[in-house]
Amino acid sequence: MFELTQDQKTLQNTVREWAQSELAPIAFELDKKAEFPTDLYLKMNRDIGVCAIPFKEEHGGLGLGILEMSLAIEELARADQTFALSAMVAVATGLTLQSFGSDMQKQEYLPGIVAGTAVGSIAGTEPQAGSWTAGFTTRADRKGDKWSISGEKAFITNSGTDITTYNLVAAVTSPKDAAKSKMSLFLVPAGTPGVTIGKSYDKLGWRSSDTHPIYLDGAEVGDEMMVGNEGDGRYIVHKTYQSARCFLSACALGLSQACLDHSIAYVNERQAFGRSLGGLQMIQKMIADMAVKVETSRLLARSAAMKADAGTASIYELAMAKYYCCESSSEVADLAVQVHGGYGFMNDCPVSRYARDTRITRIGDGSSQIQTMIIAKELGLDVTFT
Known part of the structure; x- marks a missing residue:
């Protein structure tokens, strides 16, 4: 049942060889420097195109699946789990857009993720709420033809690299007096006014992954930046x-x-x-x-x-x-x-x-x-x- 096909074994071996020759020898220094290795991330995708694995061919991907991407992540983590985590999060944000994003969002923001020239983050966790998504307090309120987002996110991976192009921000959009809160998901482009990327955390592990708090103070985005339908964020x-x-x-x-x-x-x-x-x-x-x-x-x-x-x-x-x-x-x-x-x-x-x-x-x-x-x-x- 779990025997890999020859193509899957070839992909696994390709990633393993790259990771052991390019990543494993410098993993100690990456941990010590505690900085996201942008150049190495770009090189990986130029050399072996890891981030393209699970995306549809129409988006520039290889048209493979979760299993093939998991095999690649396993081999990267075998050399350096932190680096594998950074790639994993970027791909997960792209898969979210592929499944729920609009045509505009896919056309504008997906190519960089697939090509491995950009990363994105999923800004869900808040200081007082992680797995408890019902406890999120970041709000998005309608102001004319815009949504104004205010709140704080914590422990957000890939949020502040020099190739971060967007953060997917979960925010409550139901009325403040609603019996049960509903939230929506917004694609907030990097550099949006009202968004401040906080100081990088000093972490026990995963030290070379990029992790920051995000502060939103009236950050405005239009309806076209909502991922999926209003209220479907959770x-x-x-x-x-x-x-x-x-x-x-x-x-x-x-x-x-x-x-x-x-x-x-x-x-x-x-x-x-x-x-x-x-x-x-x-x-x-x-x-x-x-x-x-x-x-x-x-x-x-x-x-x-x-x-x-x-x-x-x-x-x-x-x-x-x-x-x-x-x-x-x-x-x-x-x-x-x-x-x-x-x-x-x-x-x-x-x-x-x-x-x-x-x-x-x-x-x-x-x-x-x-x-x-x-x-x-x-x-x-x-x-x-x-």
Whole structure:
């Protein structure tokens, strides 16, 4: 069921070779500098066109699917999860436009995403509300033939690079006294007056991804910048998050595989007690546990991606893949640090960076706790979301 086609294997190998030759050797420096590597992002897309993978041919894409994009993300994350995350978010914003955007939005803003010469962000999360989208307070109010948007967004990836062309902003558009708030999604071009990109966050991990708060103070856009229909913002955002869960599962899987790769190489080389570390049973147990988690993650991630492409993926399956892949990635990274001993605790050891990077996957795009609630609800338990 999960055997890849020859074309899929070729794509996977192409991305792997590029990532291991161009990205992996400088991942430590990218983390240390904590700056989005614009030139490398542009080079990747010139060299192998990663961002074109899941888009329709009519938009300049390769016409492939979520599975193929997930394979590419997995290989990028195997070299540097942070870089994979930046590409993942850009592609997710483009897929949102492809599915829900107007002809004008697709014609003007999609080509740069597909070609990999531009990135966009999804500005959903707010300081007081992340997974709880009903708690968003950013508002868009009608003023003549414009919408005036005011509010604050937090932890927004790709929002302030020098190739960011737009931010997709979720804002409440229902009346203030409405019994239940409804929100809409707006494409806010970079440089729009009234939009301030805050200072870049100083993060534990994902340090070379571009992440900022966004402050909106009367930022005005016309009706043509609304993505989808008025009031459909929560539905669109949730659909975007669901498809992105395949990508984040692949991100976590790629890092887990890297942890296993480095650990096997290390224990076969390192000598202790008169033999290689790999000859010690306790080390063997940790390596075996890592391998089981990696392969289980791969099965769940690929199953979810295949079903997403077939249009049969349920929220239950997507939540399960995201939950398991991201939780086990932290567990695998922790085991990798343990296997490497004191060296694993040093910042110049790759597995140290992996442990820092993958920790956020259990929080972003719906925390592990939210995923478990979704799983429980789909199993018929009494779970209430507000």
